[in-house]
Amino acid sequence: MKMLDVKNVKKVYTTRFGGNHVQALSDVSFSVEKGEYVAIMGESGSGKTTLLNILAALDKPTSGEVLLSGRSIGSIPQKEIAAFRRDNLGFVFQDFNLLDTFSIQDNIFLPLVLARKSYEEMEIRIRPIARKLGIEPILAKYPYEVSGGEKQRTAIARALITEPQLILADEPTGALDSRSTDSLLRLFRDINEEGQTILMVTHSTKAASFAKRVLFIKDGEIFHQLYKGVSSEEEMYQKIADTLTMIATGGARRD
Amino acid sequence: MTRFFYSKLAVENIRKNAQTYLPYMLTSAAAVTMYYIMHALSQNVGLGKMVGGTSIRMMLDFGTIIVGFFSVIFLLYTNSFLIKRRKKEFGLFNVLGLEKKHIARIMTYETMYIGVISIAVGLVGGVVLSKLMFLLLLRLLRFDVQMGFEISGSSMVMALTLFGGIFFLTLLGNLRQIHLAKPIELLKGGQVGEREPKTKWLMTLFGLVTLGSGYYLALTTESPIAALTMFFIAVMLVIVGTYLLFTSGSITLLKLMRKNKRYYYKANHFTTVSGLMYRMKRNAVGLANICILSSMVLVTLSTTVSLYVGVEDVLKTRYPKDITISSHRVTDEYIAQLRTHVSGVLEKHGLEQTNVMDCRMLAFVASQQGSDFITDRSVVNGLPGRLRTLLFIPGEDYSRITGKTLTLAENEVLIYSEGADFPSDTLTVLERTFTVKEKLSQFAGASNLAAITGNHYVIVKDMGVVEAIYEAQAEVYGEYGSQLAHYWGFDLPVSGDELVRVYRDLRANIPEGDASVVVETAETVREAFYSLYGGMFFLGLFLGALFIMGTVLIIYYKQITEGYEDKQRFEIMQKVGMSNEEVKKSIQTQVLTVFFLPMIASAVHIAVAFPFMTKLLGIFSLTNTALFAWCTVGTLLIFTLFYAVVYTITARMYYKIVRR
Numbered sequence: 001m002k003m004l005d006v007k008n009v010k011k012v013y014t015t016r017f018g019g020n021h022v023q024a025l026s027d028v029s030f031s032v033e034k035g036e037y038v039a040i041m042g043e044s045g046s047g048k049t050t051l052l053n054i055l056a057a058l059d060k061p062t063s064g065e066v067l068l069s070g071r072s073i074g075s076i077p078q079k080e081i082a083a084f085r086r087d088n089l090g091f092v093f094q095d096f097n098l099l100d101t102f103s104i105q106d107n108i109f110l111p112l113v114l115a116r117k118s119y120e121e122m123e124i125r126i127r128p129i130a131r132k133l134g135i136e137p138i139l140a141k142y143p144y145e146v147s148g149g150e151k152q153r154t155a156i157a158r159a160l161i162t163e164p165q166l167i168l169a170d171e172p173t174g175a176l177d178s179r180s181t182d183s184l185l186r187l188f189r190d191i192n193e194e195g196q197t198i199l200m201v202t203h204s205t206k207a208a209s210f211a212k213r214v215l216f217i218k219d220g221e222i223f224h225q226l227y228k229g230v231s232s233e234e235e236m237y238q239k240i241a242d243t244l245t246m247i248a249t250g251g252a253r254r255d
Numbered sequence: 256m257t258r259f260f261y262s263k264l265a266v267e268n269i270r271k272n273a274q275t276y277l278p279y280m281l282t283s284a285a286a287v288t289m290y291y292i293m294h295a296l297s298q299n300v301g302l303g304k305m306v307g308g309t310s311i312r313m314m315l316d317f318g319t320i321i322v323g324f325f326s327v328i329f330l331l332y333t334n335s336f337l338i339k340r341r342k343k344e345f346g347l348f349n350v351l352g353l354e355k356k357h358i359a360r361i362m363t364y365e366t367m368y369i370g371v372i373s374i375a376v377g378l379v380g381g382v383v384l385s386k387l388m389f390l391l392l393l394r395l396l397r398f399d400v401q402m403g404f405e406i407s408g409s410s411m412v413m414a415l416t417l418f419g420g421i422f423f424l425t426l427l428g429n430l431r432q433i434h435l436a437k438p439i440e441l442l443k444g445g446q447v448g449e450r451e452p453k454t455k456w457l458m459t460l461f462g463l464v465t466l467g468s469g470y471y472l473a474l475t476t477e478s479p480i481a482a483l484t485m486f487f488i489a490v491m492l493v494i495v496g497t498y499l500l501f502t503s504g505s506i507t508l509l510k511l512m513r514k515n516k517r518y519y520y521k522a523n524h525f526t527t528v529s530g531l532m533y534r535m536k537r538n539a540v541g542l543a544n545i546c547i548l549s550s551m552v553l554v555t556l557s558t559t560v561s562l563y564v565g566v567e568d569v570l571k572t573r574y575p576k577d578i579t580i581s582s583h584r585v586t587d588e589y590i591a592q593l594r595t596h597v598s599g600v601l602e603k604h605g606l607e608q609t610n611v612m613d614c615r616m617l618a619f620v621a622s623q624q625g626s627d628f629i630t631d632r633s634v635v636n637g638l639p640g641r642l643r644t645l646l647f648i649p650g651e652d653y654s655r656i657t658g659k660t661l662t663l664a665e666n667e668v669l670i671y672s673e674g675a676d677f678p679s680d681t682l683t684v685l686e687r688t689f690t691v692k693e694k695l696s697q698f699a700g701a702s703n704l705a706a707i708t709g710n711h712y713v714i715v716k717d718m719g720v721v722e723a724i725y726e727a728q729a730e731v732y733g734e735y736g737s738q739l740a741h742y743w744g745f746d747l748p749v750s751g752d753e754l755v756r757v758y759r760d761l762r763a764n765i766p767e768g769d770a771s772v773v774v775e776t777a778e779t780v781r782e783a784f785y786s787l788y789g790g791m792f793f794l795g796l797f798l799g800a801l802f803i804m805g806t807v808l809i810i811y812y813k814q815i816t817e818g819y820e821d822k823q824r825f826e827i828m829q830k831v832g833m834s835n836e837e838v839k840k841s842i843q844t845q846v847l848t849v850f851f852l853p854m855i856a857s858a859v860h861i862a863v864a865f866p867f868m869t870k871l872l873g874i875f876s877l878t879n880t881a882l883f884a885w886c887t888v889g890t891l892l893i894f895t896l897f898y899a900v901v902y903t904i905t906a907r908m909y910y911k912i913v914r915r
Contacts (some may be wrong), residue, residue, distance in 0.1 A: 101532070113521070119520045
C-alpha cells in the first residue's frame with residue numbers, strides 16, 4: 001500500500017520582482033510504502049529541504065502533487081492544514097526545535113494540547129513512549145538542562161505521541177556527537193521495526209546507511225536509489241559512499 | 256577615505272535599524288523640544304512682570320528640572336534597549352575583522368549623527384512651538400498680554416549642553432559594553448537559556464499586605480489633615496505593593512494556573528500561561544514602573560485639571576460672600592467703629608448689604624472623642640483624624656442672624672455640625688459640660704470651610720459664656736490660643752470693577768486699634784487663583800505629555816524586543832501544528848495582558864485614591880467632588896485612548912516581526 005505518493009513535483013522560486021527564476025525541484029516522483037524507512041540524500045542546494053517542506057505542507061509545489069494515504073496535500077484548505085499536519089505528520093528537526101519555556105514533558109504534550117486531547121489521555125500516551133526513548137527521568141527538566149541527545153529524543157517523543165502516519169526527519173543527527181548519533185539511529189531503526197513509517201532527509205552517509213532505502217537527489221531530480229535488502233549497515237555504508245563518489249565525479253545515471 | 260568609510264557605515268547602520276532608531280530619535284527630539292520650551296518660558300522677561308509671575312516662574316523652574324531629569328532617565332533606558340538589540344551586529348563586525356576601536360569609531364559617528372539630528376530637530380520644534388505654548392500658558396493664566404516672537408539663546412545653550420551630555424553618556428555606556436564583551440558573547444547577544452522563575456510566596460504575601468494596607472489607609476482616612484500626613488505613607492505602601500505583586504504575585508498566580516492540569520493543558524491556555532510566565536519574569540519591573548508612572552500622570556493631570564476648571568467653585572467656597580471682613584482680637588468698641596466705617600462706605604456708594612452674616616465667634620481646635628473635646632496639646636497634635644474646629648457663637652448674635660428668639664440656659668447649647676458627626680446629647684470641653692438642646696439641620700452662618708477639619712458650630716447662651724470659654728482655652732493653649740473674632744460677610748448688588756472699588760474704599764481708613772482685620776473679595780483674588788492653578792495645570796499637562804511619551808516608548812521597545820525573541824518560538828509551534836489563528840490568538844492574549852495590566856492596575860489605584868484625593872483637594876478649597884470625578888474619568892479615558900493607539904501600532908509591528 002502506498003502511504004506517500006509524490007508525483008512529478010516541480011518547484012520554481014521566483015524572486016520578488018519576478019526577475020529571476022530558480023528551479024529547486026525539476027521533476028520529482030517517488031513513493032513510500034507503509035512501514036518503510038526511506039532516506040533522501042543530497043548535497044546542499046540539491047533541493048532536499050524544498051522537497052521536505054512540500055511534503056510537510058509548509059510549502060506548495062509549482063506543479064505536480066503529493067498524496068498522503070490517497071489524499072492530495074495540495075487540496076487541503078488553508079484552515080485545516082495545521083490540523084492535518086498535527087494529526088498525520090510527526091517532525092524531527094536538526095536543531096530539535098524545543099521550546100525553552102516548556103518542560104520536557106510539556107514539550108512532548110504540545111501537539112496533543114493543540115489537538116485538544118484531555119490531560120488524562122496525554123498522561124496515558126506519554127508513559128510508554130518516554131520509557132521506550134529512555135527520557136522518563138528528565139520529564140520534569142527543561143531543555144536547557146539536558147544534553148543534545150536527550151533533546152533529540154524529546155523531539156522524537158513529541159513526533160511519536162500523536163501516532164502520525166509518517167515521521168519526517170530533517171537532518172536529525174546534524175547537531176549530535178557520534179555516540180548520540182549511533183543511539184539515535186538505532187532508535188529510529190527500532191521505531192521503524194515496530195511499524196512506523198519514516199522519511200529522513202540527510203547528507204550523513206552514516207544516517208542514511210540505517211534506512212531501508214536511500215534516494216539520491218541531485219539538481220532537483222531523483223538521481224538514483226539504493227535498497228538495503230539484507231545487507232548490514234556497514235555494507236550499506238560502503239554502497240552509499242560509492243554512489244556519492246560516483247555522483248560527485250559525474251558518473252552516468254543508472255537504475 | 257577610511258574616515259569616510261566609517262561615517263558611511265554609521266549612516267547605513269542607523270538606516271538599517273530605523274525601526275528602532277526612528278522612535279528613539281523622535282523621542283529625543285521631543286524631549287529637547289519640551290525642555291527648550293519649559294526653559295524658555297521660565298526665562299521669559301514679560302512673565303516676570305505679571306501678577307503672580309513669581310509663582311509661575313517658580314513652577315516653570317521646577318518643571319524644567321523635572322523635564323531634564325526624566326529626559327536623562329528615558330533616554331538612557333531606551334538606549335540600553337537599542338544596544339542590547341544590536342550586540343549581535345557588533346559581534347559580526349568584530350568577527351569580520353573590525354577591531355573594537357573601529358567599532359567604537361562607528362558608534363561615535365552614529366551617536367554623533369543621532370544626537371545632532373535629534374537636538375537640531377528638537378530645537379527647531381522648540382522655537383516654533385514655544386510661542387504657541389506661551390500663548391496657551393497666557394490663556395490658562397487669563398493674562399491677555401501680547402508677546403513678540405523671541406528665541407531664547409540661553410535656553411538653546413542649556414538644551415544643547417544637557418542633551419549633548421546625555422548623548423555623550425549613552426556613547427560612553429555603549430563603548431564600555433563593547434569594550435567589556437567578548438566577540439562570541441556579542442554574537443550570541445541576549446539568547447542565553449533562561450531559567451524558569453521561582454515562586455515567591457513570601458514576597459507575594461508581603462505585596463498583598465502592603466498594597467492592602469495602602470488601600471486601607473486611602474479608603475479609611477477621614478479628615479483631610481490626616482490625609483495630608485497619610486498620603487505619603489499610603490503612596491509608598493502602594494508603590495511597594497505594586498512592585499511586589501507585579502514581580503512575585505504575577506509569577507505565583509501563573510504557577511497556580513499551571514498547577515491546575517485541567518486548566519493548563521488546554522490549547523488556548525497552554526502557550527499563553529507559559530509564555531506569560533517568562534514575559535512577566537523579564538518585564539515585571541518595567542511594567543510596575545509603567546503602572547506607577549501612569550498612576551502619577553493620572554493623579555497629576557486630574558487634580559490640576561480639576562483645580563483649574565474648578566477655580567470658580569473654589570472662589571465660591573473660599574469667599575461665599577461678595578465682601579468678607581474678618582477681624583481678630585476684637586472688643587465691642589472696635590466692632591462699633593467697624594460698623595460705622597462700613598456703613599459710611601456703603602452709603603457713599605449708595606449700596607445696601609444683603610445676605611448678611613455678622614457674628615462674633617471664638618474658634619479653636621480640639622480632638623473629639625465621642626462627646627469629649629480634648630484640648631491637651633499632645634493629644635491634639637497626635638491624632639489628626641479626630642481634629643475638629645469648635646466655633647462658639649453667642650446666642651444674641653445667633654438671634655440677630657436668624658431672626659429667631661432664643662432662650663438657652665447657661666449650660667445649654669445648639670449645635671450644627673459639618674464634616675463631622677456629633678453623636679451624643681452632651682458636649683464636654685475645657686471642664687465644662689453642656690447639654691445639647693437641639694441639633695440644627697442648617698445654619699446660615701456656615702461658611703463651607705469644613706473641608707480641612709470637621710466643624711461644630713456651638714451656639715451658647717450669650718457672650719458671657721463665650722468669654723468664659725475664651726479665658727479657659729487661652730490658659731490651656733497659651734500662645735497658641737485663639738482670639739475672639741468677628742466675622743462679617745455680605746453680598747452687594749454690584750460686581751466686577753464696581754465691587755473692587757467698594758472693596759478698596761472699605762480697606763482704606765479701616766479702623767485698626769488692637770485688632771487685626773482682613774477685608775476680602777473674590778474679585779481681587781481671582782487673578783491670583785488663575786495664575787496659581789493655571790500654572791499648575793500647564794505644568795500638569797506638560798509633565799503628563801512627557802510621562803505618556805516615556806511610557807509609550809518603553810512599551811514600544813519592550814514589544815519590539817520581545818517580538819524578535821518570540822519569533823522563533825512561534826515558528827516552532829507552527830511547525831508542530833499550531834494554526835495561524837491560534838498563533839495570533841496566543842500572541843494577542845499575551846501582548847494585551849502585558850500592555851493593559853499596568854493600565855488596569857493604575858486605574859484601580861486611581862479609583863482607590865479618589866476619596867483620598869477628594870479630601871486633599873478640600874484643602875485647596877475644591878469641594879466639588881462631581882467635577883473632580885469627571886476630570887479623573889476624562890483624563891483616564893484620554894490616557895487609555897493614547898494607550899490603545901500605541902497598542903495598535905505596536906501590535907501590528909509585533910505581528911510583522913513574528914510572522915516574517
